[in-house]
Amino acid sequence: MLWAALLMAVRAIRRNLLRSMLTTLGIVIGVGAVIAMVTLGQGATARVTGEIASLGDNLLVIVPGNAGNKHSGVAGAATPFSLRDADAVAELSEIAAVAPLSGRGVRVVYGAENTATTLQGTTSDFVRVRGWAVPEGRMFHAAEERAGAPLCVLGATVREHLFGTQNPLGASIRISNVSCEVIGVLEEKGQGTFGNDQDDLVLMPLTAYQRRVANSDDVAMMFVSATSSSATPRVQTRITDLLRQRRGIRQGDEDDFVVRDMKEVTSIVESATGVLTALLGAIAAISLLVGGIGIMNIMLVSVTERTREIGIRLAVGARGREVLLQFLVEAVVLSLLGGVLGVGLGLGASWVAARALDVPFVWVPELVALAFAFSAAVGVTFGFFPARKAARMNPIDALRHE
């Protein structure tokens, strides 16, 4: 009987194909949008968390400013660090490396070529904490750092702009009227999380940067690598205590700096994705509701149109429940059809978008299963009322219906 009802449903839908398609559109769009957004969202999260994980899961970032303050993030508002702060942090236990960092936008010139980029003054620990390789040439030594030697290591983009395919090692380039020697080229990292070009930078020993370019001893931020992932919470506390003391913050006052565990960033991204997912869930619920009402509407029309058919079926011996099943199955087939088309549309669109946005295409089978389950549930819920109306018809009146 179920099989027969299925065949009847497919036939009834094919008979009014255009109308059926338009009816399912609500569900198609709803399911499609949610599948596409969630799939893309998962891809973006996977990419961000992947990048953060590639920074190392024991990385801490220290920046001046107050996390709880409205004015936080306004660089320069808070007192910057100094190289001595970095040295003091390096003395703490369970710390593998500390890379102080200070930078600004500059124009670099080599012969007739020039390009705008970011100059970062730092120490050789920078490539260690960031896990950044130097395939050509080398990073500067500790001695060169102390001496403030005018040396530089180029990001792949800067090297490309200034030297093309030429060998840059040993060449002398000019950065803000300081001439310095190229001793290495960083490995290419490509696009960052926010679409920024990570390779568009030049590294210089921090002391050289401070004396020759910035004319100040400020250190804008520090990258700290703990000896292990499990040590990061302890290291975080030690750094906080140390810096509070060094910066003379009284008990009870708030920190004027932030020690951020990159793992936290991962969880922030993940919780942001969670909020997004909940939002999408709400959109899905609304669109399924709208789609369901569309199906109920068309099923009511269909039941009225087919009153005589129902009368004939009742006359030849169909029971109410068999008529109910027929129309219920038809509604479910209709909504599942919408679900299938929606899933196809959503996956197709997100696949295309994932390629265009260069995020991984994350296929979530549970989501697809959920979409089908919900579509079927919508069919049953919104198909029930029209089907019951059909099942309760009086055979005589139904047969007389014009």
Place this chain on the structure above:
Amino acid sequence: MTAPLVELDGVSRVYGRGDAEVRALEDVDLVIDSGDFVAIMGSSGSGKSTCMNILGCLDVPSSGTYRFRGADVGALSRDQRALLRRHYLGFVFQGFNLLARTSALENVELPLLYRGMPGGERRRRALAALDAVGLADRAKHAPNELSGGQQQRVAIARALVTDPSVILADEPTGNLDSKTSREILEMLRELNTERGITIAMVTHELEMAAFAHRVVRFHDGRVVEDREAA
């Protein structure tokens, strides 16, 4: 003595209430034995269709009892009456009442579908029924591709395919010319004599009533005449 196939005992059917009350059937007693062929006649509005609906278990009496094979139909549920129709009754209507845009074969298969018969056997029996009404070559045609007479023959095939005890025909020739009407009546008579199917048929024409064994005449909801056919 076994119970008669169909037995109406003091049956009335009242439509509406108060001023709008219509007494379509008034204290009708009627017995139809197995194998009978009854023509029901009477002027328009005399209650013939109302009586057929009750005989067909599509409707129930307002008062009185209707026993089908000894069972009190008035005491049955909607679903139980549907099962009675499914297993014992066949219908032929004036307006044919075939499913539109559905082939003759599938129309004839419909009652078997609700009996849960497997597809192969269903098809075989439906084709046999169409063959019996001389329409085997029109099995794939939809109702709108058939003449009125052919449509009524498909409807007869649909009624006989389940081997019912009774076929109820309400003005089966009402929409047909007299030649085609005679063909349809020949067919009903054949079902009655060869297969022993009991037939109750409403008609306005004496010529058609002459095919029956017995004529019952209604007037204002009452049986006013019940005689052997000429």
